[in-house]
Amino acid sequence: xxxxxxxxxxxxTRRTRDEWVDRNxxxxxxxxxxxxxxxxxxxxxxxxxxxxxxRFALEAGGFRLKFVGFYNFRRLLxxxxxxxxxxxxxxxxxxxxxxxxxxxxxxxxxxxxxxxxGFTALGFIGRLISAGLATGSVTLALxxxxxxxxxxxxxxxxxxxxxxxxxxxxxxxxxxxxxAQPIHGRYLFRVIFFIPLIVTPVGVAYMFRMLADMxxxxxxxxxxxxxxxxxxxATQAWSARLMVLIGDTWQWTPFMFIVLLxxxxxxxxxxxxxxxxxGASSLQTFRDITWPAIAPIAATVVLVRLIEAFxxxxxxxxxxxxxxxxxxxSLTLHSFIAWRTQxxxxxxxxxxxxxxxxxxxxxxxxxxxxxxxxxYQ
Amino acid sequence: xxxxTDPRPLMRRLFxxxxxxxxxxxxRIFTYAVLGLWTLIVVFPIYWVLVTSFKIELQVDSGxxxxxxxxxxxxxxxxxxxxxxxxxxxxYLNSIVVALASTFLALLIGSLAAYALVRIRFQVKLxxxxxxxxxxxxxxxxxxxxxxxxxxxxxxxxxxxxxxLNTYVRRFNAAVGNNDIEFWMISNRIMPPIVAVLPIxxxxxxxxxxxxxxxxxxxxxxxxxxxVVWLTRDFFAGIPLDLxxxxxxxxASKFRVFFTIALPLVRSGLAATFLLxxxxxxxxxxxxxxxxxxxxxxxxxxxxxQNTTRGPQWWYMSVLIVIMIAxxxxxxxxxxxxxxxxxxxxxxxx
Numbered sequence: 001x002x003x004x005x006x007x008x009x010x011x012x013t014r015r016t017r018d019e020w021v022d023r024n025x026x027x028x029x030x031x032x033x034x035x036x037x038x039x040x041x042x043x044x045x046x047x048x049x050x051x052x053x054x055r056f057a058l059e060a061g062g063f064r065l066k067f068v069g070f071y072n073f074r075r076l077l078x079x080x081x082x083x084x085x086x087x088x089x090x091x092x093x094x095x096x097x098x099x100x101x102x103x104x105x106x107x108x109x110x111x112x113x114x115x116x117x118g119f120t121a122l123g124f125i126g127r128l129i130s131a132g133l134a135t136g137s138v139t140l141a142l143x144x145x146x147x148x149x150x151x152x153x154x155x156x157x158x159x160x161x162x163x164x165x166x167x168x169x170x171x172x173x174x175x176x177x178x179x180a181q182p183i184h185g186r187y188l189f190r191v192i193f194f195i196p197l198i199v200t201p202v203g204v205a206y207m208f209r210m211l212a213d214m215x216x217x218x219x220x221x222x223x224x225x226x227x228x229x230x231x232x233x234a235t236q237a238w239s240a241r242l243m244v245l246i247g248d249t250w251q252w253t254p255f256m257f258i259v260l261l262x263x264x265x266x267x268x269x270x271x272x273x274x275x276x277x278x279g280a281s282s283l284q285t286f287r288d289i290t291w292p293a294i295a296p297i298a299a300t301v302v303l304v305r306l307i308e309a310f311x312x313x314x315x316x317x318x319x320x321x322x323x324x325x326x327x328x329x330s331l332t333l334h335s336f337i338a339w340r341t342q343x344x345x346x347x348x349x350x351x352x353x354x355x356x357x358x359x360x361x362x363x364x365x366x367x368x369x370x371x372x373x374x375x376y377q
Numbered sequence: 378x379x380x381x382t383d384p385r386p387l388m389r390r391l392f393x394x395x396x397x398x399x400x401x402x403x404x405r406i407f408t409y410a411v412l413g414l415w416t417l418i419v420v421f422p423i424y425w426v427l428v429t430s431f432k433i434e435l436q437v438d439s440g441x442x443x444x445x446x447x448x449x450x451x452x453x454x455x456x457x458x459x460x461x462x463x464x465x466x467x468x469y470l471n472s473i474v475v476a477l478a479s480t481f482l483a484l485l486i487g488s489l490a491a492y493a494l495v496r497i498r499f500q501v502k503l504x505x506x507x508x509x510x511x512x513x514x515x516x517x518x519x520x521x522x523x524x525x526x527x528x529x530x531x532x533x534x535x536x537x538x539x540x541x542l543n544t545y546v547r548r549f550n551a552a553v554g555n556n557d558i559e560f561w562m563i564s565n566r567i568m569p570p571i572v573a574v575l576p577i578x579x580x581x582x583x584x585x586x587x588x589x590x591x592x593x594x595x596x597x598x599x600x601x602x603x604x605v606v607w608l609t610r611d612f613f614a615g616i617p618l619d620l621x622x623x624x625x626x627x628x629a630s631k632f633r634v635f636f637t638i639a640l641p642l643v644r645s646g647l648a649a650t651f652l653l654x655x656x657x658x659x660x661x662x663x664x665x666x667x668x669x670x671x672x673x674x675x676x677x678x679x680x681x682x683q684n685t686t687r688g689p690q691w692w693y694m695s696v697l698i699v700i701m702i703a704x705x706x707x708x709x710x711x712x713x714x715x716x717x718x719x720x721x722x723x724x725x726x727x
Contacts, residue, residue, distance in 0.1 A: 041599060193419060198702060203677075
């Protein structure tokens with residue numbers, strides 16, 4: 001008998017607790033994610049700003065961070081580390097000036113059109129930033145690409161990202177279009193083509209080092225027959241970069257392929273059949289029916305790949321260790337090497353420059369391309 | 378796997394059009410040739426690695442030899458060395474534990490958040506968010522530059538935040554809603570890990586957790602959360618409300634509804650997300666390089682470390698690559714039909 005009130009009291013407290021939990025369920029569901037993202041993304045990001053503005057020095061019994069302002073950034077953009085980040089710049093000759101001028105005019109026209117058609121201050125500032133980065137990158141390419149100049153890690157990263165993603169997209173799209181045809185063994189192809197995606201990038205790098213070995217690799221007889229026996233791709237800047245790009249493309253084409261194939265297969269069938277009945281050529285069918293249907297997905301998958309491509313480190317690190325010289329060093333690898341030489345400030349500064357470049361590029365792509373492909377939805 | 382023997386009627390219905398014509402011979406040959414060529418490009422490197430793992434040093438150096446039993450005699454030397462004598466199983470176990478645990482955690486935490494963001498309306502005062510950011514920067518500057526002891530700075534910041542929440546924050550109406558929170562969560566993925574890894578390294582150093590599985594598991598959970606939120610939010614948005622509503626009328630709590638009704642409905646999408654996050658974690662290199670050393674070393678770091686002064690020993694390396702690929706292929710095979718759908722939904726909705 002004496003137990004009854006306690007049981008009742010317990011039930012009430014439990015009920016109120018349950019009610020409290022249910023009322024705050026939403027917050028409790030979101031809170032863990034917010035805390036983790038704060039701890040592993042936002043706080044580190046803010047602390048990195050501080051690191052990038054200071055110089056790290058080992059001292060007796062620990063280390064010291066000395067605030068140095070924008071020294072690390074100045075050094076990378078204008079100072080002693082410019083050769084590493086931007087490359088060795090050559091003065092432009094007159095055809096290059098004309099090319100740069102033409103590009104700048106193109107950018108100005110684009111900005112002018114935006115002002116004429118619809119103007120918001122935020123949109124204009126955003127476009128100004130995009131146009132600024134694009135013009136700066138073109139200037140950099142013109143100043144460092146001619147013979148005798150050396151490209152820095154920024155341009156190398158751009159090369160991996162822009163050329164790599166374009167090639168992977170085109171290959172993935174081509175394979176997906178072929179695989180969507182009424183053929184036998186479609187599921188088998190799909191399973192096989194998926195495999196490179198799951199091989200660890202470090203493994204991919206070793207794999208391609210093994211394959212590209214001109215003395216004892218599988219293609220050694222072929223290359224010596226063609227007279228390439230003594231030649232090594234690892235000693236020249238562009239062949240080494242191409243090798244990194246081949247490894248990256250082997251790994252990431254499947255990603256494009258799988259998503260694009262799913263998109264192609266889920267487009268409305270009746271339009272395709274109607275077009276076929278009317279005798280449309282396959283090129284016309286692709287241009288007028290398939291492409292508009294898959295364009296939003298294609299743009300999004302390119303965006304996803306763009307975001308990830310800027311982070312490349314594993315393949316150049318293992319395949320070439322950044323060499324010859326700095327030729328294959330990506331920005332992440334650059335930052336990592338700076339960290340290894342105890343230059344914490346420089347490492348954080350490179351990381352931040354990478355963050356700026358990749359964010360501006362990805363947000364630009366989203367605003368001008370992904371949004372544009374979705375305009376009919 | 379021809380069409381005739383395909384056991385999946387749904388896939389057939391979805392993916393095989395009722396065509397009036399089949400392909401003409403010429404494009405058909407072209408299609409098979411290109412797809413065959415790409416199959417070769419995909420398979421040959423993996424075949425070469427597999428074959429190399431059964432070679433000994435002499436056979437690699439005097440090579441190339443292509444076919445086991447035909448032009449060289451395969452041995453298990455590299456396998457027995459790597460699995461029994463070399464310390465391979467430690468990193469292998471680390472990789473398994475870290476990948477599974479962090480994938481599971483990311484999926485749980487991420488899908489909870491995504492579900493709440495789809496189903497429950499949030500209003501966070503903009504003034505509160507701004508105050509929070511200012512206080513975080515204040516704490517970092519105070520601790521880093523002005524040598525204030527960190528517990529004091531932390532307590533001061535919390536007091537100030539509570540004070541702010543109960544005073545001026547209430548006067549402002551501007552608020553961030555579900556879309557803003559979602560966008561913020563997903564946009565974290567744009568951040569290159571190299572920017573965040575130095576402070577994370579220092580943090581774990583202070584907590585004496587450097588080179589432990591806990592450090593890797595929690596970091597990977599954070600890194601992959603944006604992907605999980607992004608993909609699963611679309612799965613949850615795609616399921617009808619009725620079931621959840623009727624369960625709530627019957628008195629089920631939100632958590633109960635989530636675990637017993639919502640989660641099972643999106644299991645196909647969860648499977649795809651699981652596989653994607655698992656692959657990303659299993660293969661992750663940069664963070665593992667920073668955060669693990671001897672005890673918690675994972676497989677990608679071990680593989681990368683094989684580049685010894687004698688040059689890479691291809692036969693040992695190949696064993697490592699093969700045992701890294703094998704389990705993921707098995708899991709991918711099990712979940713294969715979910716993958717395309719899962720990726721597609723994420724891509725469609727963006």
